[in-house]
Amino acid sequence: MKRRNFIQHGIAISALVGIEIPSMDLCKGDKFSLPLVVSTWDNRRANDAAFQVLHSGANVLDAIVAGVKVPEADPADRSVGYGGRPDRSGRVTLDACIMDSNGKAGSVTYVQHYKHPIEIARMVMEKTPHVILSGDGAELFAAKMGMKQMDLLTEESKKEYEAWRITEKYQPIINIERHDTIGLLAIDKAGNLAGGCSTSGMAYKMEGRVGDSPIIGAGLFVDNEVGACTATGHGEYVLRTLASFLVVEFMRNGMHPQKACEKAIKRIVNKHKGTSEEYQIGLIALDKKGRIGYYSVRKGFLCAIKNTENELVKDSEYAI
Numbered sequence: 001m002k003r004r005n006f007i008q009h010g011i012a013i014s015a016l017v018g019i020e021i022p023s024m025d026l027c028k029g030d031k032f033s034l035p036l037v038v039s040t041w042d043n044r045r046a047n048d049a050a051f052q053v054l055h056s057g058a059n060v061l062d063a064i065v066a067g068v069k070v071p072e073a074d075p076a077d078r079s080v081g082y083g084g085r086p087d088r089s090g091r092v093t094l095d096a097c098i099m100d101s102n103g104k105a106g107s108v109t110y111v112q113h114y115k116h117p118i119e120i121a122r123m124v125m126e127k128t129p130h131v132i133l134s135g136d137g138a139e140l141f142a143a144k145m146g147m148k149q150m151d152l153l154t155e156e157s158k159k160e161y162e163a164w165r166i167t168e169k170y171q172p173i174i175n176i177e178r179h180d181t182i183g184l185l186a187i188d189k190a191g192n193l194a195g196g197c198s199t200s201g202m203a204y205k206m207e208g209r210v211g212d213s214p215i216i217g218a219g220l221f222v223d224n225e226v227g228a229c230t231a232t233g234h235g236e237y238v239l240r241t242l243a244s245f246l247v248v249e250f251m252r253n254g255m256h257p258q259k260a261c262e263k264a265i266k267r268i269v270n271k272h273k274g275t276s277e278e279y280q281i282g283l284i285a286l287d288k289k290g291r292i293g294y295y296s297v298r299k300g301f302l303c304a305i306k307n308t309e310n311e312l313v314k315d316s317e318y319a320i
């Protein structure tokens with residue numbers, strides 16, 4: 001059986017990573033021990049990096065940045081950072097945001113030439129009076145902060161783009177490679193939450209298009225009193241419903257993270273009943289108690305979970 005299929009069936013992957021886990025499959029209703037990291041898709045390597053930082057006792061925000069940087073730097077991940085698919089003009093443009101335990105937020109949109117938009121987003125949060133910097137302004141700020149520029153378009157992405165130009169048909173493919181946009185949520189031992197989200201956006205999007213991922217409340221929302229949520233998939237559907245904020249508000253009203261994700265996905269589906277587009281949205285949520293939830297519009301979404309006892313990649317249940 002292929003490794004990916006093995007994971008898709010939601011089997012605990014202790015054998016692959018050499019750690020022990022309980023034989024009982026953890027269900028979404030359970031509380032996980034803290035510290036705990038959860039991410040969209042099969043982002044185990046990102047979880048590992050984040051967890052190591054958390055485990056060493058460092059700040060939960062440092063853990064988020066360490067985790068998100070993994071797919072951002074990986075040219076094989078074609079939906080995030082370096083190696084991401086370009087827009088329809090051939091430019092790789094990145095979106096990212098971050099939120100900390102104090103309710104502070106930073107975001108960058110339409111950033112070119114920088115491999116780690118999550119680091120720029122963090123600097124926007126910590127070193128400017130603003131929440132969002134966009135395009136040229138974000139790049140200027142990154143340069144002033146001493147960050148190095150690079151070409152983000154890899155040969156592989158360039159070749160695919162050139163093939164795409166033959167038809168120039170904008171037709172988003174759902175569940176691309178199963179390691180789409182990274183949304184990463186973490187909670188430290190003391191119960192402090194933070195989150196980050198990073199993407200190169202929809203492949204062959206219009207020039208200037210910004211998705212949900214860098215928009216606070218859409219692609220990510222963290223409220224340290226309650227919990228956190230992040231989204232992946234066709235961003236326009238998330239933007240229209242502010243899905244991450246919605247999930248956190250459902251949790252604030254007492255809902256379990258799983259129920260909150262299900263209710264928000266159902267809201268998205270109901271709001272878009274008339275559409276003929278085949279779209280996918282996946283949501284993951286984490287509450288203050290270490291309970292998690294994940295749910296998607298369609299089959300194929302994955303949630304990766306990591307704490308001291310567990311390293312899991314789980315298939316999501318879905319609405320349609």
Ligand code: ASP
Nearest residue numbers: 181201202211232233235
């Ligand atoms: N949500 C991202 C966007 O719309 C893309 C994704 O998650 O695949 O830009």
